[in-house]
Amino acid sequence: MDLYLDTAEVSEIREIAAWGVLAGVTTNPSLIARSGRPLEPTIKEICQIVQGPVSAEVVSTTAAEMIAEGRRLAAIDPHVVVKLPTTVDGLKACKALSDEGIRINMTLVFSANQALLCAKAGAWCVSPFLGRIDDISWEGMELIREIAELFQVQNLSTRILAASIRHPRHVTQAAMLGADIATMPAKVFQQLVKHPLTDLGLKAFLEDWAKANPKV
Ligand code: E4P
Numbered sequence: 602m603d604l605y606l607d608t609a610e611v612s613e614i615r616e617i618a619a620w621g622v623l624a625g626v627t628t629n630p631s632l633i634a635r636s637g638r639p640l641e642p643t644i645k646e647i648c649q650i651v652q653g654p655v656s657a658e659v660v661s662t663t664a665a666e667m668i669a670e671g672r673r674l675a676a677i678d679p680h681v682v683v684k685l686p687t688t689v690d691g692l693k694a695c696k697a698l699s700d701e702g703i704r705i706n707m708t709l710v711f712s713a714n715q716a717l718l719c720a721k722a723g724a725w726c727v728s729p730f731l732g733r734i735d736d737i738s739w740e741g742m743e744l745i746r747e748i749a750e751l752f753q754v755q756n757l758s759t760r761i762l763a764a765s766i767r768h769p770r771h772v773t774q775a776a777m778l779g780a781d782i783a784t785m786p787a788k789v790f791q792q793l794v795k796h797p798l799t800d801l802g803l804k805a806f807l808e809d810w811a812k813a814n815p816k817v
Pocket residue numbers: 607627628629708728730732733764765766784
């Protein structure tokens with residue numbers, strides 16, 4: 602499973618990219634707005650840092666406008682994956698842009714049937730939103746399970762991008778269920794590596810070493 606950052610903050614992307622484990626980035630209109638920077642140079646800069654798939658989302662709502670906007674976004678950099686909402690217009694735009702060879706991330710997926718439609722429309726990946734399902738007291742991970750099984754049984758090659766990840770257990774479970782990608786905020790990335798027993802163990806090793814090798 603590839604690990605992506607879900608952010609438009611370039612400083613966070615630079616930091617995690619330096620770990621050597623970052624495969625891509627997802628953004629959305631809220632994240633771009635929060636960054637306070639214009640879309641195009643931000644996406645370009647992210648692509649240059651990551652050198653992997655970078656999702657940039659349309660803000661138009663009709664198929665014709667999404668197709669035009671999607672083409673503009675795809676022209677920013679070859680790493681751009683165009684993100685479209687899972688609506689009827691989004692599906693039409695997905696089919697048209699996928700037929701042109703543009704990779705599409707279908708976002709705001711909340712059911713296995715939506716994922717099936719997106720795959721049939723040629724999507725490169727679908728983004729089921731785990732955390733937002735948990736927020737309404739259902740089990741977000743069940744959606745990943747259903748989509749993974751459905752895509753396997755139906756032999757569909759569209760990738761599953763586990764999105765709206767809120768904590769490290771989401772990452773483990775999505776990986777075990779066969780999600781192809783998980784996208785998460787920088788905070789969750791940091792939580793993945795951190796463990797108090799690692800810190801305590803390292804401290805004890807270094808103290809023992811220092812005792813046995815006193816500095817003269
Ligand atoms: C994914 O592509 C979305 O940008 C993101 O994961 C949404 O997460 P949220 O529900 O925490 O806003």
